[in-house]
Amino acid sequence: MRAAVAADQFYQETRDLRVTGFLLFMVSDLVLFSSFIFAYLYLRNTGQGWPPPGAPHLNLALAALNSVALFGSGATIHFALENWKHEKFMKFAGWMLATIMLGIMFLSGQGIEYYSLYTVDHASWAGSGVFGASFFTLTGMHGLHVFAGIIYLTVLLLQAAQGKYTFKYYTGLTLGTLYWHFVDVIWVVLFSIFYLI
Amino acid sequence: MEHREPAVHLDRGFWAVTFALAIVAALSVFAWVVAPISGWLPEAANKAQQIDALFRFLAASGTALFVFVVGYLLYFAIAFRRRANDPPDALGVQIHDNNALEFWWTLIPTIFLVILVVFSIKIWAGIELGPNTGLTVEAIGHQWYFTFRYPQINGEVTNAMHLPVGQPVTLRLTSADVIHSFWVPGMRMKADMVPGLINTLHFTPRRVGRYQIICAEFCGTLHGEMDKQWFVVDPPVKYAAWYDAWQKKNSTASNALPVQSNARVAFGAGDAKIGQQLFSQKCTACHALGPFSQRIVGPGLLGVLHDPAHPNLVNGDKATRENVAEILQNGYKGDMGQMPNQTANALSNTDIANLVAYLDTLK
Amino acid sequence: MAVTAPQPGGIADHIHPEPQGFIRKYVFSIDHKIIGIQYIVTSFVFMILGGLLAELIRIQLMNANGGFMTPDTYNEVYTIHGSTMVWLVIVPMVTGGFGNFVFPLQIGARDVAFPWLNMVSFWMFPPAGLLLYASFLVGAPVAGWTEYPPVSLQGGPGTSMWCVAIFLVGVGTTLTGINFLVTALKMRAPGMTFTRMPLFVWAQFATAPLVMIATTALAAALAALFMERQFGVPFYDPTKGGSPLLWQHMFWFYSHPAVYIMILPVFGIISEIFPTFARKPIFGYKMIAFSSISIALLGFMVWAHHMFTSGLAPFLQLPFMIMTMVIAIPTGIKVFSWLATLWGGKIQYTTAMLFAIAFIATFTLGGISGVFLAAIPFDLWAHGTYFIVAHIHYVLVGGSLTGIFAGMFYWYPKMTGRFMNETLGRWTFWLFVIGLNGTFVPMHWLGLMGMPRRVAEYDPQFQTINQVESLFSFVMTLAILLFFVNALWSIRHGKRAGHNPWHARTLEWQIPSPPPYYNFKHIPTVLANPYAFDEPVPYAGLEDELTDSPAPIPAGAY
Numbered sequence A: 001m002r003a004a005v006a007a008d009q010f011y012q013e014t015r016d017l018r019v020t021g022f023l024l025f026m027v028s029d030l031v032l033f034s035s036f037i038f039a040y041l042y043l044r045n046t047g048q049g050w051p052p053p054g055a056p057h058l059n060l061a062l063a064a065l066n067s068v069a070l071f072g073s074g075a076t077i078h079f080a081l082e083n084w085k086h087e088k089f090m091k092f093a094g095w096m097l098a099t100i101m102l103g104i105m106f107l108s109g110q111g112i113e114y115y116s117l118y119t120v121d122h123a124s125w126a127g128s129g130v131f132g133a134s135f136f137t138l139t140g141m142h143g144l145h146v147f148a149g150i151i152y153l154t155v156l157l158l159q160a161a162q163g164k165y166t167f168k169y170y171t172g173l174t175l176g177t178l179y180w181h182f183v184d185v186i187w188v189v190l191f192s193i194f195y196l197i
Numbered sequence B: 001m002e003h004r005e006p007a008v009h010l011d012r013g014f015w016a017v018t019f020a021l022a023i024v025a026a027l028s029v030f031a032w033v034v035a036p037i038s039g040w041l042p043e044a045a046n047k048a049q050q051i052d053a054l055f056r057f058l059a060a061s062g063t064a065l066f067v068f069v070v071g072y073l074l075y076f077a078i079a080f081r082r083r084a085n086d087p088p089d090a091l092g093v094q095i096h097d098n099n100a101l102e103f104w105w106t107l108i109p110t111i112f113l114v115i116l117v118v119f120s121i122k123i124w125a126g127i128e129l130g131p132n133t134g135l136t137v138e139a140i141g142h143q144w145y146f147t148f149r150y151p152q153i154n155g156e157v158t159n160a161m162h163l164p165v166g167q168p169v170t171l172r173l174t175s176a177d178v179i180h181s182f183w184v185p186g187m188r189m190k191a192d193m194v195p196g197l198i199n200t201l202h203f204t205p206r207r208v209g210r211y212q213i214i215c216a217e218f219c220g221t222l223h224g225e226m227d228k229q230w231f232v233v234d235p236p237v238k239y240a241a242w243y244d245a246w247q248k249k250n251s252t253a254s255n256a257l258p259v260q261s262n263a264r265v266a267f268g269a270g271d272a273k274i275g276q277q278l279f280s281q282k283c284t285a286c287h288a289l290g291p292f293s294q295r296i297v298g299p300g301l302l303g304v305l306h307d308p309a310h311p312n313l314v315n316g317d318k319a320t321r322e323n324v325a326e327i328l329q330n331g332y333k334g335d336m337g338q339m340p341n342q343t344a345n346a347l348s349n350t351d352i353a354n355l356v357a358y359l360d361t362l363k
Numbered sequence C: 001m002a003v004t005a006p007q008p009g010g011i012a013d014h015i016h017p018e019p020q021g022f023i024r025k026y027v028f029s030i031d032h033k034i035i036g037i038q039y040i041v042t043s044f045v046f047m048i049l050g051g052l053l054a055e056l057i058r059i060q061l062m063n064a065n066g067g068f069m070t071p072d073t074y075n076e077v078y079t080i081h082g083s084t085m086v087w088l089v090i091v092p093m094v095t096g097g098f099g100n101f102v103f104p105l106q107i108g109a110r111d112v113a114f115p116w117l118n119m120v121s122f123w124m125f126p127p128a129g130l131l132l133y134a135s136f137l138v139g140a141p142v143a144g145w146t147e148y149p150p151v152s153l154q155g156g157p158g159t160s161m162w163c164v165a166i167f168l169v170g171v172g173t174t175l176t177g178i179n180f181l182v183t184a185l186k187m188r189a190p191g192m193t194f195t196r197m198p199l200f201v202w203a204q205f206a207t208a209p210l211v212m213i214a215t216t217a218l219a220a221a222l223a224a225l226f227m228e229r230q231f232g233v234p235f236y237d238p239t240k241g242g243s244p245l246l247w248q249h250m251f252w253f254y255s256h257p258a259v260y261i262m263i264l265p266v267f268g269i270i271s272e273i274f275p276t277f278a279r280k281p282i283f284g285y286k287m288i289a290f291s292s293i294s295i296a297l298l299g300f301m302v303w304a305h306h307m308f309t310s311g312l313a314p315f316l317q318l319p320f321m322i323m324t325m326v327i328a329i330p331t332g333i334k335v336f337s338w339l340a341t342l343w344g345g346k347i348q349y350t351t352a353m354l355f356a357i358a359f360i361a362t363f364t365l366g367g368i369s370g371v372f373l374a375a376i377p378f379d380l381w382a383h384g385t386y387f388i389v390a391h392i393h394y395v396l397v398g399g400s401l402t403g404i405f406a407g408m409f410y411w412y413p414k415m416t417g418r419f420m421n422e423t424l425g426r427w428t429f430w431l432f433v434i435g436l437n438g439t440f441v442p443m444h445w446l447g448l449m450g451m452p453r454r455v456a457e458y459d460p461q462f463q464t465i466n467q468v469e470s471l472f473s474f475v476m477t478l479a480i481l482l483f484f485v486n487a488l489w490s491i492r493h494g495k496r497a498g499h500n501p502w503h504a505r506t507l508e509w510q511i512p513s514p515p516p517y518y519n520f521k522h523i524p525t526v527l528a529n530p531y532a533f534d535e536p537v538p539y540a541g542l543e544d545e546l547t548d549s550p551a552p553i554p555a556g557a558y
């Protein structure tokens, strides 16, 4: 009994540390994105007008579809964690898989967009001027985050399957969820600044 | 935990030191007030006097503050040292706080800073918000020299920048390569020369003489060599003579800044490459390289000459090279606002030819 | 967020098994004390390199026509000098070094929140430094530590190495910032409320968010510069639609907070040394703590004061001028509180205290010239000249470095168990103060009279003054050399210090010197703020810590 109490307290405090640390990590990551977003908005407002000559045409429909996929994955991962809390492993695994699939869909969508920009508009990272610099850097950075997230979530799922987490102690899963929501929120911002304004 | 603060007693020594520091501070303030700053560094332009006044104020109050801080520091350090006959671990007076004192040493600096801000803003406004009047001269930074362009003097003046004493000047600064900075210590002021951007300095030369122009922003290997040119303030007659001489000497070159001449632009000489550079220096503040509808201040210029949907210019004339050149020479005021004329944009006829050649390439 | 201090028995009380073997103990150590010392030693090594470069600068400037180095070499030399001193000396020293060694001890923790991450942060630092110096082989960066494009786009391949190196140190410091912030929030010993934290802890607590946020912005700017240089991705080149001013905004959004990263922890060091040697409570504890936080916040709102001449829109200039001046107020509160701490004290003149006192004078001078620069019309005069060089060296050498020396003399006994030699210390002190002022005071004058910075040759009228400065700079070098001799010699031969030679009251002094790897046998409970000298030391639960005899009497001990 005493041991259990001690373990609980130990768990709570580690969890506390890890969550705080992870939140702060996301704050700095957010600053990284914000800096590039600032750069983009700055160039947009001080350069030769926007979009600059030779800027490619973005595919709003595809990006919107993509966004739906990503936002959907925000919901699915939420369900996954809820099911974990209610100790339903199979449902948890299902929702996790759904999340991962949606993430893969998003990345594929982005791949298609990049490919069509490359073949139709001949836009490349270095070659399409300040537009390309901002667009490809920011969406590329975000894409890498999604990619990392997919691997991260897969690892979490495998670990969960192997019993690394219990229904009581699952800080790792919480962090994965936080991360995924973070990537989601960043996309909201990127989508609005590139496709909507 | 109840903590009783011991009473604070400032002894005679403290007041004597305070008095002595006040005297030293007052003397140093006095020294700064009478300091012959213009003797050390002549005041070449009107703004220099104002900046010197601000500097006197800063230096005087800064010195006074420093005298007090260091004075008390030394006094406390000496007066409150542990003496030989004190026990080895003797304690000082155990006081933690004094709200009144802390209040005052927050408030007094605040008041001082408010005064400083007001004083600075007054001078700042004269420098930054002055009207673009008087003689317009351009200075352009290169790696690693300056060139100057004058209305009606053909070509670029390369040795020194001459200006007539007493006449207001608007100096427009830009760069052909990297960032430089145009600094005349005699004028006190400087402004960076940034490629793609025009910064201005307004001032009136007030003292005849030769003053060094120094580049104050690192610009590559020979940044240190960029101090060999001069800012020369001449009496009006001498200035006129210099001006005429340069004009004669350069009569063959054609990239002068005209003063409202309606001489026709010779398009043959137009070079789209140079035009592009000029465009990015002078036009992008107002014009985007996008379709007509894409406005910054003026319309987008991507299709001025070649867009079927845009057969006429804003003034109703047909979109031809001649008519575009005409707008560049005379400017035009329509619904969107004022397109500046040739003088205001500081364009020579050659510049216009180059710009039109460039605009012609935009499809 | 409710901040709760950990209870005994929880994670804070968890003792890791002691690491075994040289590598785990001293190389890839996860012990915050070892990591702190690693940072300090590495920074000092880089300081020797950066300082030697400074002396090369001074040798070149002894002749108005240069001649000792080519202009290109000269440009490389001061660029690496500035970059080294900022990123490889002061920043790692005050955060990673003193922060790691002292601050977990002061809050009564066994280690930082993420010890393993701490080790990773450290190990990003030496390779980054080596990379920076390796750039000399291929043509080091030349455009100054600020690397303004477009000229930095023209620089040699070393400029890209510079980007990578600074990026790496940046990532390391960011992780340290996160680590410290979590530690300060979550790992304080029971009873250590915010108003009981030592002021050095407050200083680290204020610095950590600066590090964490500002450095990331720098990482973005560096990444963009790197991509533009290596792959032609346009961000800054105006001929490709980029903006050179964009870099300046991003760089200074980091680098202004960075100057407070370099000074706030030093304020903390001074706030520990003053009460200890004046034998008096620190005056105005709450205001000093509060001013650290407000400086950190204000520090984010003033970056464009480095850009007054660059063509910023006029009405953007004013708020930056005003905010910059506002910072003088909290800083003034600190200076005045330190003065008041001396008043009525029984000051013991150790070398640490001498350096701390000198700090007040030299830092105030640098701060006042900073307020001059904040006044835009004056900045139009002084920007880009030796006046700026004077300002930065008064705040960085007269401020940060002086404070670091004070801190070294103060905590050396805790790190090694031995004193540094006080006689040598006094020589160091006087030579340093004389050299410092002799080198940097005349620079104010030079700048105003027309000597721009970053020049390999200059107007001959300034030659005599420059020669005088160079001579004084040699004096300063001698002083620093003595310091190193002292620090090395004392490891073996210094007098033994015991656990609390200065009779200081913060937690790190209540345990043996050097502290055991687990720091505290039992996590103590904190009962009050540490600075009330007339009361017993306010900690409970420390009875088992000391095995040596009661503290020696300080007289004669140093």
Ligand code: HEA
Pocket (backbone or CB within 6 Å): C047, C048, C050, C051, C052, C054, C055, C057, C058, C078, C079, C081, C082, C083, C085, C086, C089, C090, C143, C144, C145, C146, C389, C392, C393, C396, C397, C400, C401, C439, C453, C454, C455, C456, C473, C476, C477, C480, C481, C484, C485
């Ligand atoms: C904390 C930061 C710091 C420190 C400590 C210093 C220290 C010194 N600096 Fe530096 N300096 C900068 C930060 C710093 N500087 C920055 C940021 C710039 C701007 C760069 C730029 O423009 O981009 C600059 C620029 C700068 C310039 C202007 C260059 C130019 O614009 O052309 C000069 C000129 O004199 C100078 C001089 C000195 C001197 C003489 C010292 C002296 O204090 C150095 C003292 C000597 C040592 C610290 C080494 C001593 C030790 C040994 C030699 C012993 C060897 C021992 C053993 C082997 C055991 N510095």
Ligand code: HEA
Pocket (backbone or CB within 6 Å): B065, B069, B109, B110, B112, B113, C146, C259, C260, C262, C263, C305, C306, C307, C324, C325, C327, C328, C329, C331, C332, C333, C335, C363, C364, C365, C366, C367, C368, C369, C370, C371, C373, C374, C375, C379, C382, C383, C384, C388, C391, C392, C395, C396, C399, C400
């Ligand atoms: C530790 C580093 C450090 C610190 C603490 C500071 C502190 C300050 N700095 Fe400095 N600064 C640098 C490092 C630092 N600086 C560097 C490295 C550069 C140059 C970078 C480069 O270009 O290479 C620079 C450049 C720089 C500039 C740009 C100059 C230019 O390039 O044109 C300006 C302009 O505003 C400025 C202002 C200030 C101000 C107002 C403070 C204030 O925080 C100072 C506050 C302190 C005091 C004022 C003293 C104590 C107060 C009192 C005793 C109270 C009463 C006082 C008054 C009411 C005035 N600094």
Ligand code: CUA
Pocket (backbone or CB within 6 Å): B141, B142, B144, B179, B180, B181, B215, B216, B217, B218, B219, B220, B223, B224, B226
């Ligand atoms: Cu041009 Cu420096």
Ligand SMILES: [Cu+2]
Pocket (backbone or CB within 6 Å): C255, C256, C259, C302, C303, C305, C306
């Ligand atoms: Cu600053």
